[in-house]
Amino acid sequence: MRGKHGAQTDGAQGGARRARGKDAARARLDRDEPFDLYKTPGFLVRRLHQIVVSACYEGWGDLDISPVQYGALMAVRAFPGIDQRGLARAIAIDRSSIGTVSGQLERRGLIARRTGTRDKRNKELFLTAKGAAVLRRAHPLAWEIQDRILAPLDARERRVFVGLLAKLVERNNALSRAPLEPTGFEAD
Amino acid sequence: MRGKHGAQTDGAQGGARRARGKDAARARLDRDEPFDLYKTPGFLVRRLHQIVVSACYEGWGDLDISPVQYGALMAVRAFPGIDQRGLARAIAIDRSSIGTVSGQLERRGLIARRTGTRDKRNKELFLTAKGAAVLRRAHPLAWEIQDRILAPLDARERRVFVGLLAKLVERNNALSRAPLEPTGFEAD
DNA sequence: CGAAAATAGACAGTATACTGTCTAATTTGT
DNA sequence: ACAAATTAGACAGTATACTGTCTATTTTCG
Numbered sequence: 001m002r003g004k005h006g007a008q009t010d011g012a013q014g015g016a017r018r019a020r021g022k023d024a025a026r027a028r029l030d031r032d033e034p035f036d037l038y039k040t041p042g043f044l045v046r047r048l049h050q051i052v053v054s055a056c057y058e059g060w061g062d063l064d065i066s067p068v069q070y071g072a073l074m075a076v077r078a079f080p081g082i083d084q085r086g087l088a089r090a091i092a093i094d095r096s097s098i099g100t101v102s103g104q105l106e107r108r109g110l111i112a113r114r115t116g117t118r119d120k121r122n123k124e125l126f127l128t129a130k131g132a133a134v135l136r137r138a139h140p141l142a143w144e145i146q147d148r149i150l151a152p153l154d155a156r157e158r159r160v161f162v163g164l165l166a167k168l169v170e171r172n173n174a175l176s177r178a179p180l181e182p183t184g185f186e187a188d
Numbered sequence: 189m190r191g192k193h194g195a196q197t198d199g200a201q202g203g204a205r206r207a208r209g210k211d212a213a214r215a216r217l218d219r220d221e222p223f224d225l226y227k228t229p230g231f232l233v234r235r236l237h238q239i240v241v242s243a244c245y246e247g248w249g250d251l252d253i254s255p256v257q258y259g260a261l262m263a264v265r266a267f268p269g270i271d272q273r274g275l276a277r278a279i280a281i282d283r284s285s286i287g288t289v290s291g292q293l294e295r296r297g298l299i300a301r302r303t304g305t306r307d308k309r310n311k312e313l314f315l316t317a318k319g320a321a322v323l324r325r326a327h328p329l330a331w332e333i334q335d336r337i338l339a340p341l342d343a344r345e346r347r348v349f350v351g352l353l354a355k356l357v358e359r360n361n362a363l364s365r366a367p368l369e370p371t372g373f374e375a376d
Numbered sequence: 377c378g379a380a381a382a383t384a385g386a387c388a389g390t391a392t393a394c395t396g397t398c399t400a401a402t403t404t405g406t
Numbered sequence: 407a408c409a410a411a412t413t414a415g416a417c418a419g420t421a422t423a424c425t426g427t428c429t430a431t432t433t434t435c436g
Binding site for chain 2: 037038039040041042043044045046047048049050051052054055056058067068071074075091092142145146148149150151152153157160161162164165166167168169170171172173175176
């Protein structure tokens with residue numbers, strides 16, 4: 001950290017010489033290794049994810065959709081009639097979560113679920129008019145939200161960051177338990 | 189609603205038309221806007237977060253700790269006697285989640301919770317011997333996990349990525365609903 | 377001092393994200 | 407053809423992460 005996360009972190013590791021009352025804590029710190037959690041990519045990724053989710057709820061406001069729901073709506077619009085499993089693969093969420101998500105979207109009338117004609121095990125998903133309307137409002141806002149999050153970076157940094165992020169995600173796809181399989185819709 | 193996107197809802201309202209595989213999907217894609225979800229930072233961040241969590245569970249294996257639990261243990265070791273609220277601020281999780289997390293860690297005997305002596309509303313948290321042992325095993329593995337995730341990037345790219353990530357997280361801290369307040373431990 | 381405000385924690389409720397298991401429907405392999 | 411394997415979805419269970427509300431305790435201040 002050392003100024004990375006701000007000067008107010010002295011309690012965490014700096015200025016050991018001026019320790020007064022917190023000897024126990026500081027002793028622990030100096031002995032072994034510093035409290036370096038804040039520098040680890042894992043921690044930072046979790047934080048950024050929290051930030052993205054918050055920014056989405058705030059940015060979409062009364063649309064009241066989550067990032068995952070937005071992704072699901074986008075995918076259902078792109079691939080009408082897609083089944084739940086296919087949707088899960090297309091937006092990289094778990095086979096189990098997709099049931100909850102599509103259930104919510106159906107309950108709110110944003111998508112329609114219909115038992116498959118060809119294969120009765122399937123539920124085919126379609127965007128409703130209401131869902132399409134929500135998506136039309138949500139889409140431009142998504143770009144605003146994104147701009148807001150990326151605001152601290154200049155244009156070049158944004159490109160670099162998103163590029164490296166995409167590379168990491170792509171190359172680690174298999175590591176995830178719900179890997180992305182973008183093909184998604186291979187009917188027939 | 190029927191004009192622009194209406195065709196996509198046909199299936200929902202009755203047109204039992206059997207999309208002729210990829211052609212139908214592709215037509216939808218080309219018409220309006222591409223299915224650009226995969227390029228958005230929000231989606232990528234969610235994916236990377238999933239990947240980090242998976243990699244942690246896999247990497248820590250029988251230690252059976254989550255990234256958040258690891259962070260909590262690290263913080264409790266660094267700040268023995270910290271209260272739950274302070275811990276929440278130190279690792280940037282919600283005041284409510286921290287109750288669950290510290291409850292689990294206590295149940296597994298990794299930390300001890302003791303009602304505050306000075307302020308009886310507080311629960312003071314301490315690492316147990318067992319918790320310390322877990323942490324000693326977990327810590328080197330954390331670096332392996334991290335290296336594994338960052339493997340697709342070379343040394344320079346890693347520095348750049350982590351730097352930009354840290355910048356985004358730091359500058360958007362307030363945007364999150366559980367902002368990080370690294371001070372954490374201001375005893376007396 | 378004593379009432380009001382503030383705070384810590386607990387609990388109920390919701391959404392994401394995973395595991396594992398179960399049923400129903402379909403595909404397969406002999 | 408028909409039993410076995412596979413698949414889609416649903417459901418129960420767990421962990422994270424948030425909101426809101428409630429109680430107990432402490433602090434503030436009139």
